[in-house]
Amino acid sequence: MKDFINKLYRNHSLIYKGLLFICTTFLIVYLFPKSGKFKYNFEKGKPWQSENLYAPFNFAIKKTENEISKEKQAIEDNKILYFNVDKTISVKIKSEFETQFKNVFADSITKFNLDELLKTGNVIISELYQFGILNEDYSFPDNKVVTILDNRVEKEKVLFSNLIKQDEVVSIIEKNLSNQNLSRFKTNFVSLFFDFVEPNLFFDESTTEKALQDEFDKIAYARGSVEKGTLIISKGEVIEGDKYQKLKSLQSEYESQVWSKSNYNWILFAYTLLVALALLMLLLFLRKYRADVFENNTKVTFIFFNIFLMILITTLVVNYNSKYIYIVPICILPLVFKAFFDARLGLFAHVITVLLLGFIVPNSYEYMFLQIIAGIVTILTVSELYKRANLFISVGQITLIYIVAYFAFFVIHEGTVETIRWETFIWFILCGLATLFVQPLIYIYEKLFGLVSDVSLLELSDTNSKLLKELSNIAPGTFHHSLNVANLAEASANEIGANAMLIRVGALYHDIGKMKNPTYFTENQSTGINPHDELSSKESAKIITDHVINGIEIARKNNLPDRVIDFIRTHHGTSVVYYFYMKEKDQQKEVDKLDFSYPGPKPFSKETAILMMCDSVEAASKSLKDPTSTKIDAFVENIINKQIEEGQFLNANITFKEIQSIKKVLKHKLANIYHLRIEYPE
Structure with missing residues (x-):
């Protein structure tokens, strides 16, 4: 029994995801229409692609909405x-x-x-x-x-x-x-x-x-009937006029009457399979390409919650009046996911959601085409969500795409623009305005789920914030070092397409642990007295390595997001405090390397790996004497190559090509910092 409980505890994360998966599946299926779907897809004005269709049962030919409205008007x-x-x-x-x-x-x-x-x-x-x-x-x-x-x-x-x-x-x-x-x-x-x-x-x-x-009640909604076995349409025939109305009547009759109570459970089972399959694809995507998100139950819950919320809102609108379907701002979904995660995950989740909505909305093909195109445009156009102008421009482009695509579909279906429903364009404009609600929604999600977006990162990057002010007062040398590292890291991130805003914030806060013992770090020693002279090498190394633990404690006390704390934890990886290690080694033959190593973990993303490189290079560059371009190049190569040899980047998804690009940026930046130029004659 004890082993069983221990096994449950070890796998509690997977068990939670399984329960979340099952609950979300059943909630979505509960919202689906409880009827079968007509197995043929057809569009007015297009050829019939399937084999000859014969009436499977007797059914009435329903009048068109235009015919019924004319009768009502009369x-x-x-x-x-x-x-x-x-x-x-x-x-x-x-x-x-x-x-x-x-x-x-x-x-x-x-x-x-x-x-x-x-x-x-x-x-x-x-x-x-x-x-x-x-x-x-x-x-x-x-x-x-x-x-x-x-x-x-x-x-x-x-x-x-x-x-x-x-x-x-x-x-x-x-x-x-x-x-x-x-x-x-x-x-x-x-x-x-x-x-x-x-x-x-x-x-x-x-x-x-x-x-x-x-x-009105006396109006007959049918005109004539079709007998079982009658040919409705032949393969290749154009679907128009009376044939189109017969197909629409058969579709309506098929979905409303053919499915009796005896089929109800089978329909639910089939819907459950399809929804479960779609959500399973999302989970597999997270596990294979976004392992850090998959391991975080809060983030997985957040993703599933947003997908269910969009399906719920759309279902409510369809049940109220399906003509308002395009007011629902589905493009908020990829915007939110891109703000908290990345574009690829945002687009994948958006496509899964739109595919599920295809079971609920009328004209599902048209709807899915419009929403997927709009989602792609959203991902491609919104680059920096914290810039308000970017959001307004993106919403304008999304609205334009909706209008153009809807216009094209209408012309294909009707063959004319004379009967176009101009009020639908108003729905698209309202949808665009509703999409602007994404800004307050992101703020709400940050508070509810403890996530961090680029908007919050922009606020944290303000050097006038309370914590950074405190750092500049207590440890001015460390603060100046953090600013330099932030500039180097931001330039490196831009070079390889990493999250520049995130890495800048991480760099600003990565050394806040030094506020606890500022004078034990050389950049803050202004009196010429070194307190390490009175300590053993092991004690000195412990004070140095403890600035990581102290930084995490200070960060948590000041409610810094986990994404920022990750930079504090990983900026030294498992590297060794080399100076004190070698000093101890000179005094004793046997030295435990772990006593002089940082607790880790190693960097596990491009951003944390970049910070480690930039932090080491910037700190060590202060020891350069008479720097030249050749010296700087060799200096950068040695430091980063040593980190590679120690395996510090094994857990980070960064390539050798990207590391080479970062080296190039660092060499160029350091050359600018030291103002290398030709020597003028006196």
């Missing part, structure tokens, strides 16, 4: 409007008219005129309330059919033009008075009617919309 244009009428108002108006009439018109009017006016008034009321007066002005066409409801019961159907608008009341009164030669009473009559006339027709929007929806 129903919308011919919809019936519903108005509620209040019959009590017309009865009340007639009663009030007779009462008010006697008060308005004086007894001086002849009985004949009085009777005519009363009769005309009743005619006007009948005309006004024959169908009714609208309660407000509506902008419906005059030829619209209107159904008048009395207590929710249909009373009659009329044209909208027959309904009286409130501004038409005066003209109806004037017309009736002029017909009876009573125009001289118009003013009194109009004021009389305006005192009590009120609308009695009210638009019933809910009933109108319900009736419209009932008509």
